[in-house]
């Protein structure tokens with residue numbers, strides 16, 4: 001007798017399992033895939049829906065979520081007004097405030113099928129209140145959700161020299177990685193120095209690097225080449241991620257091709273955040289306006305591992321967001337001109353397999369003997385998922401059914 005069997009589901013992109021199959025679970029593992037004759041203590045009808053490994057959120061800020069409108073709304077929509085508002089809101093941060101908002105948000109993410117999250121946490125506060133709250137939360141949710149914590153110096157490292165020491169303290173407290181914001185440092189050379197600092201620290205501690213990189217509508221914001229170069233020089237390579245990189249959209253073609261070659265050779269990961277960046281970038285442009293999308297299509301085509309992140313949810317930087325990863329992928333389909341059949345399939349990989357590679361997850365995917373962690377969504381194929389962005393019908397973590405969401409049903413009162 002198996003613990004549970006999900007009957008009649010379809011695995012996307014699997015050369016082995018083309019048609020509908022049953023997935024059998026025992027002791028938290030997938031023990032059988034195919035036509036299962038045994039019975040399960042719990043039997044769930046998958047209705048021919050799609051079964052995917054869980055979504056992976058590769059870039060969010062759990063310490064800022066659910067604060068939009070506090071103390072005021074970001075009326076200009078710019079990064080700079082967002083930073084100003086956050087400076088005020090963060091004076092009110094307490095351990096309980098961060099814990100309550102982050103926990104509420106994680107529950108939204110889990111119901112939306114996300115079981116792996118990489119969060120940034122601002123460490124500019126001398127007491128590291130937000131970091132301590134999120135690290136404690138990481139331990140509490142561990143049985144069903146994997147949370148990676150990146151110490152993020154929002155106020156800079158050269159502009160706020162105490163942050164260098166705080167980054168190291170954050171690692172000692174248990175952070176998984178460190179960040180920098182080179183394009184917000186006072187000068188180009190200070191930006192380079194901030195990158196040198198975090199690569200030195202990461203070499204010493206063997207942690208992840210996740211850089212806020214070139215989140216500017218500025219062709220002169222070219223820190224991506226420094227990140228790729230340092231990743232090669234230090235050998236940290238696949239431990240390194242460059243997030244946002246919106247300035248790539250403004251680079252001249254010859255320079256972009258040079259950087260693209262360097263990024264591909266370095267083997268670093270690129271994370272793009274199409275929801276927030278399409279809303280926030282281009283605010284200073286005249287028409288035609290840049291729309292804040294990094295050149296993810298060209299990077300993917302050149303063999304770079306690109307993932308799509310949802311990023312901010314209801315913050316001073318972005319007032320919207322539900323946590324649905326398919327919404328972010330849907331936005332990327334438009335802004336990156338990725339509406340081809342193979343491109344749509346790729347967008348789904350960018351919020352699953354590729355994001356899992358960014359987080360360097362050791363165990364991920366659907367296979368016999370692997371952890372029974374997966375999601376089931378209504379739809380026949382990737383195109384359906386991106387088109388309709390359906391809620392997850394079931395979310396299963398380590399063999400345990402965590403959430404079930406009943407689909408909305410339309411009732412017709414006329415035959416016409």
Ligand SMILES: [Zn+2]
Nearest residue numbers: 059061311312
């Ligand atoms: Zn961000």
